[in-house]
Every structure is written in C-alpha cells, then in structure tokens.
Amino acid sequence: MSDSWVNVAQRLGADLHLELAGRGSRRAALARALREAVRDGRLTAGTRLPPYRSLAADLGLARNTVADAYAELVAEGWLVARQGSGTRVASRAEPARRPRAPGRVPPRPSPPVHDLRQGRPDAASFPRSAWLAAARRALNAAPNEAFGPGDPQGRPELRRALAEYLARARGVRTTPERIVVCAGFAHALRLLFGGRVLRGPLAVESYGLAFHRAVLAAASVRTVPLTLDEHGARTTELDGLKGVRAALLTPAHQFPTGGPLHPERRVAAVAWARSGGGLILEDDYDGEFRYDREPVGALQGLDPERVVYLGSTSKSISPALRLGWMVLPEHLLAPVLAAKGEREAWTGVTDQLTLADFIDSGHYDRHLRRMRQRYRDRRDRLVATLAARAPHLTTTGIAAGLHAVLHLPPGTEHAVVKAAARQSIALEGLAGYRHPAAVMPARDGLVIGYATPPDHGYGAALDALCRVLPPA
Amino acid sequence: MSDSWVNVAQRLGADLHLELAGRGSRRAALARALREAVRDGRLTAGTRLPPYRSLAADLGLARNTVADAYAELVAEGWLVARQGSGTRVASRAEPARRPRAPGRVPPRPSPPVHDLRQGRPDAASFPRSAWLAAARRALNAAPNEAFGPGDPQGRPELRRALAEYLARARGVRTTPERIVVCAGFAHALRLLFGGRVLRGPLAVESYGLAFHRAVLAAASVRTVPLTLDEHGARTTELDGLKGVRAALLTPAHQFPTGGPLHPERRVAAVAWARSGGGLILEDDYDGEFRYDREPVGALQGLDPERVVYLGSTSKSISPALRLGWMVLPEHLLAPVLAAKGEREAWTGVTDQLTLADFIDSGHYDRHLRRMRQRYRDRRDRLVATLAARAPHLTTTGIAAGLHAVLHLPPGTEHAVVKAAARQSIALEGLAGYRHPAAVMPARDGLVIGYATPPDHGYGAALDALCRVLPPA
Numbered sequence: 001m002s003d004s005w006v007n008v009a010q011r012l013g014a015d016l017h018l019e020l021a022g023r024g025s026r027r028a029a030l031a032r033a034l035r036e037a038v039r040d041g042r043l044t045a046g047t048r049l050p051p052y053r054s055l056a057a058d059l060g061l062a063r064n065t066v067a068d069a070y071a072e073l074v075a076e077g078w079l080v081a082r083q084g085s086g087t088r089v090a091s092r093a094e095p096a097r098r099p100r101a102p103g104r105v106p107p108r109p110s111p112p113v114h115d116l117r118q119g120r121p122d123a124a125s126f127p128r129s130a131w132l133a134a135a136r137r138a139l140n141a142a143p144n145e146a147f148g149p150g151d152p153q154g155r156p157e158l159r160r161a162l163a164e165y166l167a168r169a170r171g172v173r174t175t176p177e178r179i180v181v182c183a184g185f186a187h188a189l190r191l192l193f194g195g196r197v198l199r200g201p202l203a204v205e206s207y208g209l210a211f212h213r214a215v216l217a218a219a220s221v222r223t224v225p226l227t228l229d230e231h232g233a234r235t236t237e238l239d240g241l242k243g244v245r246a247a248l249l250t251p252a253h254q255f256p257t258g259g260p261l262h263p264e265r266r267v268a269a270v271a272w273a274r275s276g277g278g279l280i281l282e283d284d285y286d287g288e289f290r291y292d293r294e295p296v297g298a299l300q301g302l303d304p305e306r307v308v309y310l311g312s313t314s315k316s317i318s319p320a321l322r323l324g325w326m327v328l329p330e331h332l333l334a335p336v337l338a339a340k341g342e343r344e345a346w347t348g349v350t351d352q353l354t355l356a357d358f359i360d361s362g363h364y365d366r367h368l369r370r371m372r373q374r375y376r377d378r379r380d381r382l383v384a385t386l387a388a389r390a391p392h393l394t395t396t397g398i399a400a401g402l403h404a405v406l407h408l409p410p411g412t413e414h415a416v417v418k419a420a421a422r423q424s425i426a427l428e429g430l431a432g433y434r435h436p437a438a439v440m441p442a443r444d445g446l447v448i449g450y451a452t453p454p455d456h457g458y459g460a461a462l463d464a465l466c467r468v469l470p471p472a
Numbered sequence: 473m474s475d476s477w478v479n480v481a482q483r484l485g486a487d488l489h490l491e492l493a494g495r496g497s498r499r500a501a502l503a504r505a506l507r508e509a510v511r512d513g514r515l516t517a518g519t520r521l522p523p524y525r526s527l528a529a530d531l532g533l534a535r536n537t538v539a540d541a542y543a544e545l546v547a548e549g550w551l552v553a554r555q556g557s558g559t560r561v562a563s564r565a566e567p568a569r570r571p572r573a574p575g576r577v578p579p580r581p582s583p584p585v586h587d588l589r590q591g592r593p594d595a596a597s598f599p600r601s602a603w604l605a606a607a608r609r610a611l612n613a614a615p616n617e618a619f620g621p622g623d624p625q626g627r628p629e630l631r632r633a634l635a636e637y638l639a640r641a642r643g644v645r646t647t648p649e650r651i652v653v654c655a656g657f658a659h660a661l662r663l664l665f666g667g668r669v670l671r672g673p674l675a676v677e678s679y680g681l682a683f684h685r686a687v688l689a690a691a692s693v694r695t696v697p698l699t700l701d702e703h704g705a706r707t708t709e710l711d712g713l714k715g716v717r718a719a720l721l722t723p724a725h726q727f728p729t730g731g732p733l734h735p736e737r738r739v740a741a742v743a744w745a746r747s748g749g750g751l752i753l754e755d756d757y758d759g760e761f762r763y764d765r766e767p768v769g770a771l772q773g774l775d776p777e778r779v780v781y782l783g784s785t786s787k788s789i790s791p792a793l794r795l796g797w798m799v800l801p802e803h804l805l806a807p808v809l810a811a812k813g814e815r816e817a818w819t820g821v822t823d824q825l826t827l828a829d830f831i832d833s834g835h836y837d838r839h840l841r842r843m844r845q846r847y848r849d850r851r852d853r854l855v856a857t858l859a860a861r862a863p864h865l866t867t868t869g870i871a872a873g874l875h876a877v878l879h880l881p882p883g884t885e886h887a888v889v890k891a892a893a894r895q896s897i898a899l900e901g902l903a904g905y906r907h908p909a910a911v912m913p914a915r916d917g918l919v920i921g922y923a924t925p926p927d928h929g930y931g932a933a934l935d936a937l938c939r940v941l942p943p944a
Contacts, residue, residue, distance in 0.1 A: 042639040044636065044640075119621070120621060123616045123617055124616045124619075131822070132604075132608050135604060135607055139603065139604055140604075144595045144926075145595055146792060147595040147790040148592055148595035149592060150792050164516065168515075184817060187817065211814070318821070319815070320618060320621070320816070320821035321822065322820040342683070344794070345658055345659065346794060348819075348823045350826075351822055
C-alpha cells in the first residue's frame with residue numbers, strides 16, 4: 001500500500017484522489033486507480049474525465065500512457081468516449097459496497113394511511129419564507145465571533161429574545177442571564193439528571209410520555225407517580241413522598257389527559273418546594289395553544305427560584321429545529337452550565353440566531369396566531385365529528401394543545417387500537433402513557449393528535465377513526 | 473392566587489397576559505396587574521398601552537376604571553401619557569429580578585489580545601452569503617415531512633451528499649445508508665461509548681485533545697496511550713495491548729503534533745483490527761487542509777468494515793454549526809441508531825438540508841479551496857516569521873491543518889506559556905495534550921493555531937509570540 005495520492009482537482013473541478021500504486025506499468029497503475037475510483041463511487045456515472053494531456057501533465061506521465069489507460073477502460077466498459085464530449089464514466093458503473101443486507105437495522109415500517117398520533121405539529125405549516133427571511137437578517141447581522149466556538153449558555157441574541165417573549169406571553173419571570181439554550185426537552189432532562197445537577201427520585205404525573213420516563217431511567221432516576229384527577233396532578237401528595245425533592249409537572253395542559261393544573265394545586269406545589277428545598281420542573285410543551293379558555297400563565301411566575309421552566313419550538317414551530325430552553329433558578333445556573341461543557345456542543349448557531357430574529361420581528365407571534373387558528377379548526381372538526389358519530393363517548397383536553405383524549409368504555413382500548421392498526425390508522429391508547437407504578441385506576445382512551453394529518457387527508461382520517469370506535 | 477389571565481393580544485399587537493386577581497377594587501386590581509407586568513419586564517419601556525375603551529371592552533370593565541388605573545400609574549411614574557401618542561410604559565421602569573450576583577457562575581475571562589489557540593477556524597470566513605443561498609434552495613425544495621419528527625440517522629439529502637463527497641475527496645468507501653449524522657465528534661464518541669455500542673479500554677495517541685479524553689472518561693472508558701514518533705502513532709504496539717479492541721487515531725494529521733500516519737503503520741492498524749475483531753476510529757478532523765504535500769486519503773478506504781470514519785464541519789466551515797457524521801461498518805449501524813433514539817433529538821433539519829445543498833452545489837469545494845489558500849498564507853507567514861526571528865527553534869506539522877507545533881528546549885514550555893499569558897497571548901503548550909499515562913518522553917512545545925486571529929491582528933500576534941520565545 002502506498003500513499004502516493006495525486007490531486008487532480010483542477011481538472012475535475014473538485015477534489016479527487018487517484019492512487020498510482022502497486023506493481024506493473026504506469027499505464028496499468030493508472031487504469032487500476034481509475035477503475036477503483038469508479039468502483040468506489042469516487043468517480044460517478046457521467047463524470048467527465050480530464051483530457052489526456054491535462055491529466056498526463058498533472059501526473060507526470062506520457063500523454064500516450066493516459067490515452068492507453070483510458071482506452072483500456074473504455075474497452076472494459078468503465079468509461080465511454082464520445083466525439084466532442086470527451087471521456088466520461090459509463091452509466092452502468094455502480095458504486096460498489098452497497099450494504100449486502102439490511103443487517104440488524106430494523107426495517108422502516110411503511111407510513112400509515114392515517115396518522116392520528118400526538119406530538120407532531122403540522123409539518124406543512126413550517127414558516128419557510130419567514131424563517132428564511134429571519135435567517136438572512138440574523139446571519140448578516142451576526143458578529144464574526146458567532147461563528148467561532150459557541151458559548152454553552154446559548155447566543156445572547158436568543159436569550160434576550162426569549163426572556164422578553166416568555167415574560168410577555170407566558171408570564172415567566174426571568175432575565176437573559178438565567179436562560180440556557182439546549183436541543184429540546186429531553187436534552188434538558190439529560191443535562192439536569194444525566195449531568196448530576198439533580199438526583200432522583202423524581203415525582204411525575206401518573207400519565208406522561210414514556211420517552212421521558214426512558215430518558216430518566218437511562219440516567220438512573222427513579223420516578224414516583226402522582227395521581228391525576230379532573231384538577232390535574234394531586235400535588236398535595238408531594239408532602240408524603242419520602243426522599244422526593246423534585247417534581248416534573250405539565251401545569252398548563254396535563255400531558256396527555258388535558259386540562260390545566262388547578263390554582264390550588266399550583267399553590268400547593270410551590271409551597272411544597274419552598275418548605276423542603278424542593279424544585280418543580282415545569283414542562284410547558286404547548287403553553288401557546290389555547291382555544292376556548294383563558295390562557296394559563298407559567299407556574300414559574302409564582303416562584304422563579306423554585307421552578308425550572310422548560311420550553312422548546314417542537315410544538316410551536318417544528319420538532320426538526322431541535323431548539324429548547326431552560327429558565328433556571330439562580331443556584332442551578334452554574335451546575336447546568338458545567339454539565340453542558342466548556343463549549344456549545346449541541347445547538348447550531350444559525351438556528352439560534354434565526355429564532356432570535358423570528359421572535360424579535362414579531363414572526364413568532366404571527367406564526368403562533370396562525371397555527372392557533374389552524375389547530376382550533378382541526379379541533380372543532382374533531383369535536384363535531386365525534387359528537388355526530390360517537391355521541392356516547394366523551395372527549396377531554398380539547399380546550400388547548402394539539403391533541404385530545406377520547407375516553408372509551410373500560411376494557412376496550414386495546415381492541416380499538418388494534419382495529420385501528422388493521423385499518424392503517426396510527427393511533428395511541430392511554431395505556432402507553434401510564435406510569436408502570438401508577439396506583440390510580442387505569443383509564444381506557446385514545447390520544448388523538450389532530451395536527452398530524454395533512455389537510456386533504458384529515459376528513460378521511462376522522463372518518464376512519466369513527467369506524468373503529470366501539471358502538472354505543 | 474387566581475388564574476384568571478386575560479389576553480389582550482389584539483390590543484398590544486402580541487400576546488400579553490394580565491392577571492386581575494387579589495383583593496380590592498377592579499381598578500386597583502388592574503393597576504396592580506399592570507405594575508407587575510412592568511416590573512417583570514413583560515411590558516417593556518416605550519410599549520404603547522391599548523386605548524382605555526379597547527382594554528375596557530377586552531376586560532369587561534367600565535372605561536373609567538381603566539382610565540383611573542392608567543392615571544394612577546402615570547402618577548406613580550410607571551406610565552407616561554402624551555397627547556397624540558397615547559399611554560406608554562415609562563423608560564425609567566427597569567425589569568426587576570436581575571440576578572443579584574453572579575452566584576457560582578465563574579466570571580467569563582476577558583478575551584486575550586492575541587489568540588493563537590488551535591481548534592478555531594477563522595470565524596470571519598464563515599460563508600454567510602453562500603450558506604444563506606443554500607438554505608433558501610434547500611428549505612424551499614424540502615418535502616413537508618422534513619419538518620416533522622426527524623429520522624435519527626439524518627436527512628437522506630445530507631447522507632447522499634456526504635457519501636458522494638467523502639468518496640470523491642477523502643477516499644471514503646460508503647453508501648448513504650452507512651452514514652449517521654450527529655452533532656460533532658464529541659457527540660459521536662458519546663454515542664459510541666456512552667451508548668454502550670463499544671466498550672473500553674480504548675487505545676489512543678499519547679498526545680491528543682484533553683476534551684476527548686474527558687468525554688471518554690465520563691463514559692467510564694479507560695484509555696491506553698500509543699507512543700508517537702515521526703511516523704505517527706506506533707500502531708504496531710496494538711498487538712501487545714491486552715483487552716484493547718478499539719483504537720482512536722488521527723491518521724491524516726496527527727493531532728496535535730502534525731504529520732500523517734506512515735503507510736506501514738496504517739497497514740499495521742488495519743491488520744490488527746482484522747486479526748482480532750478490532751476496530752479503528754478514524755478522527756478525520758481536518759483532512760481537507762493540505763498544503764505542500766500530497767493529500768492522504770482516509771484510512772477507512774482500506775477496510776470499511778474495520779474502520780469508523782468520523783468527520784464534521786467544525787474545522788472546515790465552523791464549530792458553531794454542530795454538524796458531524798459517522799461512516800459505520802455494517803455491524804455498528806443498528807446499535808448506533810439504537811443509541812441515538814427513536815427520533816432525531818440533536819441535529820436541526822435546517823442546517824442538515826443546507827449543508828446537503830452546500831455540498832451538492834459545489835460551494836463546499838469552493839469554500840475549502842478558498843480557506844486552504846487563506847490558511848496556507850497564514851502558515852507561510854508563521855514559518856517565515858519564525859525562520860527569521862527564532863531560527864534556533866523547529867516547527868513541525870506545517871504541511872497541513874490549522875495549527876503547527878513549535879518545539880522548545882526541554883523544560884522551557886511552562887515558562888513560555890506563562891510569559892505569553894502575561895502578554896495577553898492565548899497559547900497552549902503541548903503538556904495539556906499529553907495523556908497522563910503516556911510513557912514516551914515528554915516534549916516541550918507550543919501548539920500554535922494560526923487560523924484564529926483576525927487578519928488585521930495576525931502580524932501583531934506573531935510579533936508578540938516571538939517576543940516570548942526563549943533566546944537561542
């Protein structure tokens with residue numbers, strides 16, 4: 001094996017390496033190198049090769065040597081020579097080494113016909129033009145240092161914009177200095193618990209996202225479920241939980257069952273945190289989406305030193321942005337930054353700067369208003385359809401968010417979800433949200449994400465849903 | 473505490489919440505709520521308040537009640553009323569609750585006058601216009617599903633572009649199916665070792681980045697140093713390392729001492745991996761930057777089933793992008809994807825799509841050519857300056873990369889780094905790169921990052937450097 005690589009960048013218009021190694025003549029070596037480059041996919045079908053004389057000059061070979069090597073490869077079918085268009089890589093030449101088999105990669109399931117899973121904002125509504133305009137303004141205005149190693153706390157432009165927005169729209173009390181940017185809610189959990197800023201056991205709600213429980217379990221955090229009722233999590237239970245110093249709550253809109261945490265329960269949670277040096281983690285995952293009822297401000301506003309406020313763009317713009325934020329009590333700021341590391345290792349600067357401009361320029365508010373109207377329309381249609389075709393079933397959690405819970409007769413959930421799968425409807429029952437150690441009675445129900453289907457498929461999705469519901 | 477929030481969004485042109493709670497009259501409650509909003513920073517200085525009649529209609533209050541509340545706040549200095557421009561928040565009103573003290577957050581050191589630390593590409597050269605143009609094309613062309621929950625393997629557009637580019641420019645043998653996108657090199661290490669895809673002990677080079685050793689240590693991976701000489705890492709030592717099944721190498725350009733891994737050492741590394749079921753992790757951190765010598769192709773090309781190839785945009789474009797990639801042997805694909813999780817949780821889709829277009833459109837090649845020229849000029853100036861002013865000292869690692877090593881007389885490194893710090897020159901000695909368990913003789917030297925200073929400050933930085941070097 002030799003390392004004599006020859007760069008013929010100028011000739012091929014881009015970097016390409018040819019290795020002239022091994023035994024035999026220079027012609028044979030060049031032919032072998034070119035063959036290898038085609039086989040490897042370094043030279044792709046249709047690529048035009050440099051003229052003989054150019055390549056010969058570059059490689060220090062006689063012109064005939066190159067011509068002979070080209071001719072050999074044309075004869076073998078690797079290259080095609082055409083009068084007037086030079087020598088090109090033949091189109092039958094395929095890059096080698098496709099994986100022989102999918103191996104242990106699980107095959108990707110084909111997408112369902114109807115997708116009513118929660119947690120997916122309408123992907124068709126991503127504000128492409130406004131986002132690009134914000135990116136243009138933000139990248140042009142950014143100082144050079146923005147493109148150097150990043151501050152793990154996040155760009156100051158974004159933290160300033162978030163502090164102003166969260167105060168105004170969510171009643172969060174903060175300054176930019178208390179905000180740490182991250183890659184989303186799960187990243188925040190990993191920083192807090194995987195980074196050993198906080199330790200378990202952690203009180204959680206009896207119904208919640210299994211993925212979050214998995215992230216916590218991976219950080220060796222034991223979770224203790226709080227009972228839920230029509231007023232949200234029974235935060236009054238916190239006093240009786242031995243060793244629990246932190247509680248993860250969804251005060252604005254209990255996930256996934258819906259409904260805000262009752263004012264008395266909010267007060268009880270904060271009082272518990274104050275009395276025992278405890279901490280509330282507030283998951284404000286969709287606080288912006290309120291329809292019929294008055295908005296509920298962030299619990300964090302009640303006591304910024306006892307509540308960690310967690311938000312992201314995953315519901316409000318797109319989960320594909322991977323942008324989230326933590327608003328921290330003063331005593332947690334240094335430990336969280338230490339857990340994050342010396343430099344920003346996660347969140348890209350372009351999206352951070354763009355979101356800052358998107359908020360400051362008013363586009364974020366406009367986007368939220370537009371989406372609120374869109375989701376409200378979707379919600380109305382869901383409610384109207386169910387009222388007409390399944391009046392015997394109750395729907396809750398409809399005043400806010402991107403999903404609703406349709407309650408089912410006891411013992412029927414599993415069969416309904418299976419029937420839905422047979423009809424190619426992606427749909428989740430409540431069972432997967434239930435904490436394994438929950439003691440409250442299990443509920444049967446469907447978590448219906450009404451933001452997910454495309455507009456043209458929404459009616460058919462609701463129709464398909466109604467057909468698998470149990471009769472009255 | 474009551475949760476009766478009132479949304480006056482229409483009036484203030486954006487979402488704002490006012491809480492009308494507590495005892496006393498409606499006027500007093502409104503005044504208190506407005507005062508609180510100003511104090512919290514939810515209403516910032518200069519913000520125009522809604523006209524009496526609008527806010528009164530929104531809140532269901534008498535018009536006089538609002539007028540009286542406004543008047544009360546004007547009297548208190550919170551608001552300012554001017555004929556013709558309505559009522560605005562007074563400018564002396566500052567948001568409350570700035571952190572009282574920096575707390576345990578370490579104070580940010582003031583930036584050095586001259587920054588010659590390695591690892592920082594020239595931040596002023598970020599290709600803003602080309603990047604924005606690529607973003608525009610990419611975001612407009614992307615399918616809607618790109619803005620939904622992301623595939624943890626990365627966008628197919630980017631994996632296709634990378635497979636073609638890496639084959640062409642770095643001699644990597646791959647297909648898009650073998651590539652996994654991540655947030656950078658450290659993220660790749662965390663996925664491989666923190667995700668328990670691989671286990672230690674891991675052979676590493678005796679000189680390397682302390683940050684990488686720290687990431688490995690955090691994943692409980694023991695590292696075993698390989699001796700370095702003028703031919704790079706002594707991979708022949710691998711056979712004698714008991715229990716070691718993986719080796720992390722920088723074959724193209726040993727980091728930080730410079731120089732490519734000798735062809736025989738490359739062969740020895742791959743032979744070791746083949747014979748014992750071992751694996752090479754190839755850190756190709758700056759493979760694109762070669763100046764005087766022929767480029768060295770990726771080691772991965774020798775055996776794609778025994779080498780994990782790792783790259784990123786951190787040196788080639790900017791560390792602020794947080795974009796990296798792993799090219800994996802087939803048997804590691806499923807475990808790495810499992811470690812990454814069910815959905816993309818890290819890398820934002822906009823930068824992924826933009827980089828794909830940036831590569832496909834030829835802008836990546838153009839940017840690299842431009843930067844290669846820029847860094848070569850910087851390198852030439854460094855070499856010329858040192859030859860003139862410190863001819864008694866040797867510089868190595870100058871054929872490639874963004875940094876060079878200036879060798880110092882034994883025992884002088886610490887004093888030189890200290891003298892540099894006193895002159896406000898940020899500069900690192902080799903000591904911090906040395907593996908704590910290295911047995912090879914220690915070397916004294918400076919790792920000089922010549923890409924970091926701005927153009928206008930480069931001459932002064934070199935000048936300052938020469939002044940702190942030991943005399944002949």
